[in-house]
Amino acid sequence: MPLIEFENVSFKYGDSENYAIKDINLKIDEGEFILLTGSTGCGKTTLIRCVNGLIPHFHQGVLEGKITVNGYLTTEQTVAFLSTIVGVVFQNPENQLVSLNVLRELAFGPENMGLPREEINNRINETAEKLELKHLLDKTPIELSGGEQQRVAIASALTLKPKILLLDEPTANLDPKSAKMIIELLGALNKALNLTIIVIEHRLELLMDYVKRVILMEHGRIIADGRPAEVLYSDEAERSGVNIPRLIRVFKKLKQSGVNLIFNPVTISEGVDALKVMSRC
Numbered sequence: 001m002p003l004i005e006f007e008n009v010s011f012k013y014g015d016s017e018n019y020a021i022k023d024i025n026l027k028i029d030e031g032e033f034i035l036l037t038g039s040t041g042c043g044k045t046t047l048i049r050c051v052n053g054l055i056p057h058f059h060q061g062v063l064e065g066k067i068t069v070n071g072y073l074t075t076e077q078t079v080a081f082l083s084t085i086v087g088v089v090f091q092n093p094e095n096q097l098v099s100l101n102v103l104r105e106l107a108f109g110p111e112n113m114g115l116p117r118e119e120i121n122n123r124i125n126e127t128a129e130k131l132e133l134k135h136l137l138d139k140t141p142i143e144l145s146g147g148e149q150q151r152v153a154i155a156s157a158l159t160l161k162p163k164i165l166l167l168d169e170p171t172a173n174l175d176p177k178s179a180k181m182i183i184e185l186l187g188a189l190n191k192a193l194n195l196t197i198i199v200i201e202h203r204l205e206l207l208m209d210y211v212k213r214v215i216l217m218e219h220g221r222i223i224a225d226g227r228p229a230e231v232l233y234s235d236e237a238e239r240s241g242v243n244i245p246r247l248i249r250v251f252k253k254l255k256q257s258g259v260n261l262i263f264n265p266v267t268i269s270e271g272v273d274a275l276k277v278m279s280r281c
Contacts, residue, residue, distance in 0.1 A: 001071060002027040003163060003196055004051060009065035011046060011055055020046040022220040024065070030163065031194040033187070035207050035228070038217035039241045044200045047217070048166045050074065051198070053082040070163055084113065087157030091169040093149040097141040102133060102152050105141070109160045123159045130192075131155045131185065147178030151185065158189075164196045165189070171203055183207055204232070205245035208266045216240060229264040247271050 006026040012019040021043040028034065036044050049055040053074045056063045067074045070085050090096050099105040106127060110120040128134045131151050141149060150170055157165060167186070171179035187210035190197050201207060214231040216224040224236045231237055232248050244252075248266060251274065255261055259278065265271040 002068075003030045003070060004028040005066075005068045006050070007066040007068075009050065009063070009067055011050065011061055011063045013059060013061040016061070019220055020061075021050075024222060026215070026222065026225075028196065028198070030196055031190070032196050032213055033190045033211050034196075034198045034213045034215060035204065035211040036198055036200045036215045036217070037202070037204060037242050042217040042240075043220040044217055045168055046220075048088075048168065048198060048200065051164065051166060052086040052088050053077060053079045080112075083109070083162075084160050085162055086164045086166060087154075087160060087162035089150070089153045089157055089165065089167045089170055091172045093146070093153040094141065096153045096156070097149060099141075101138055101140050102128075102144075103137040105152055105156050106133075106137075106159050109156060113160070123161070127155045127158050130189075131158075145178065146174050147181055150174065150178070150182050154182075154185070154189075162195075164198070167197070167199045167201075169200050169202065171201065171206060179203065179206055183210065186210065202243050204243055205247070208245060208247075216242065228266045232266060233264045 004027070006024045009024040010019050010022045024047065036047065038044055046055065049059060050067050051069060055061070056075060057079050069082065074082060097105055099108055103124065106124045107120055110123050128137060131154065133151060133155055136144065136148060141152065144152065170182055174182065183206045186197055186199065189195050190210065199207065208228060211228060213226065214228050215222055216231055216237060218240050223240065224231045224234055232244055233252060237244055247268065251261060251265055251271065261274060262277055263274065265274045
């Protein structure tokens, strides 16, 4: 059974005549690391709101079709229950951090689940260790850098031990160094915890070393879904206007000029390998 499944799902918000997503059929398995991309307004955020139950329980509108997460129909479960399966990290972590210090932030979710004190402390210590936050536990959110705030937001989601982590443009407000660190952290969590991760991101080059699947949306529909080398070299990606990484653009131009590539590289190491093969031909 897929961990996440959309069956003929469409949704339009209550104040709109147009569908935000239309005819979505999608299966996602445990442990996948997925890049969800597309131009602004294509339906990415609406799609992930369906996964964590904010649609239809918080954002009202017309929902058609069936969404199943970890075997549960999202329409039949509360957002509170689904939050124990699906963690969410927003674009601006300041909007997500609500406590006086990092320690209280990490305790917030488990306390609201009614967990025993010992279990709460274990989860805080385990998560703070994993995300290298122990030296920040007494700090207030406003004392933290943007990258540190984003790590705390991720940690607060992980203390609920979710199977799925959704991130909506987690690097949008970060400098390049902090953005790289956040994506490296997600890659490590995906491997260490077999955590299913879905990232909405426009800075695609940051993710090429980690994602194994790219879902491309346009006008509320999925127009391409597959390995990065398949999707990002496709005509659909070029037409959609997404920010295709420069390395891919270079190799696409080489192919268009008549160079025969044995494979489509998406990472720097793959690009080096492709050049070596070309030099021997």
